[in-house]
Amino acid sequence: MTWSPARIPDQTGRIALVTGASGGIGLETARGLAARGAHVVLACRSIRRGRAAAERIGGSTEVVRLDLTSLDSVRRAAAQVRDRHDRLDLLVNNAGVMFPPASRTEDGFEIHFGVNHLGPFALTGLLLGLMTEVPGSRVVTVASLAHRVGLGGFDADRARCAAGRRSVRAYGRSKLANLLFARELQHRLASAGAAAVSLAAHPGLSPTGLWHGDAPAGLRPVVAAGLRWLAQPPQQAALPSLRAATDPDLPGGAYLGPSGLFGSRGAPVPARSSRASRDVAARARLWRLSEELTGVRYDFPPVSVPAAEPATGVCPVTGARG
Template sequence: MITGANTGVGFETAKLLAEHGATVILACRNADKAAAAADRITASAPDSTVRTLQLDLASLASVRGAAEQLRADHPRLDLLINNAGGVRPRHAVTEDGFESTFATNHLGPFAFTGLVLDRLLTVPGSRVVTVSSIGHRRGTVDFEDLHFTRGYRYTHAYFQSKLANLMFTYELHRRLASAGVPTVAVAAHPGNARTEFGREMPLPVRVMMRPQLRMLTWWLMQSPQVAALAAVRAAVDPGVRGGEYYGPPGRAQFTGHPARVQSSARSHDTAAQRRLWQESERLTGVTYTVGEPAPVTPS
């Protein structure tokens, strides 16, 4: 299952997996766009099996409803890719009272993963892959104001949520490992992908995303087809281990085929990871039941 799979990197991830024989579920906010994306995939891979699931990660009611539907339809899940993400150029609050970017990029995936995790726990080789961003390096998690009530900058909101994705992955990895289950948690990032992601962003960002400029920005931006390879490698490479992070290599990590990469020192702060986990359980009402985190040495 891939969230946000109707366009961009998520679509290319789903398409590649379907073309190689996976039964793929496209979990998307817009049901019509999900159906259209499924048709596009089956047109290019006629023997593939592609299904859809309506899921709005900014709504806990939708998250719970989608989880119930998935559990009713599928007794097992081999792979969950938390790909969907976004950023709001202006401050917005969800129906649950959360800042929209943090809700969509972290709280929604945290809650959904927890609600369907038992469908992965008995499957050998199963994985939870969460897509972060190179922007996490500029992120901090402000536990005193997670929802930016004191002032909003969309870049700070996005970077915080992408740092949270990695902290979630590393804490989930420790919990899964301590429970001795076959499921592992892995993270990935696509580099700088030329997609519709920046469609609500200021004009300079939208201009950089335009396919017409690819001859000028090839060193800075890459196609969604190449960008999707990081999540796919994290999902299927037999050499991948829990708690690892994959993305384009190199100092800037903007473009290129995926390799194992390093994340920021902040992302490895184990005390902050646990605090974020506890706060996420409190905010979403979703409590994980898979073991306890393994003992760690504070960073």
């Protein structure tokens, strides 16, 4: 039977936080949760846009300012949520960037890796204490079909390489990091006997604000054609995230995406991912690196981490030398 929002269980009494909820897929995810009775925290870079989105969504909502280009902003947002709530049932790491105008975050990280991975990693770590003992709580990380072009390992040099603004490879690497994080988080939650679980989803193709960045010139005709013929509206693109957040039959570690047209559109179903996204050693190395770069350490038992790959003298994000 095809999954649809009509199958979302009653969410009354549950508290959900959705990042990037002022528009696009994040707004539709927040709308779907609020429509079923959840209290939804809209974590947005702009308070004004967040409040406008809350009015459109209706139901029980609040707005918290969150700018993933700044780890200080992440810490302030997490502190605000902890001050207001003593539990969190759902955390949907939806916000992200693709080909943005800036090349580094406030903390000096390559913009895709900083916003799409390090920010959500830090936010999750700072909020997880509200979730680990809450039955049925879930962390949902939104990845992308582009994770398949995220080649290479992860290290501090790659994290700070400034040449990745218009790089498809840089964006893909950040989305590969999303999947590695989601799976390692599930492994650590399960090993710790936590009540919370971690899942991931990808939206396929959708003409949201994410595509408003400055894509590489050679990619623009492909993007235009793909969005015209393969894309689905944000309401449909949000369904994998909504199912990951609410389907009680899904196990921790599940990965969902659209069912048709090479995963670009359709009803949400279990999705396939690249071999690199299932690399257990890479998961552990990325986790250690992320803790070091963000200063956010999760309260899990230590695990052994394989040695990092040696540096090559080449910018690992774009392949450029120097």
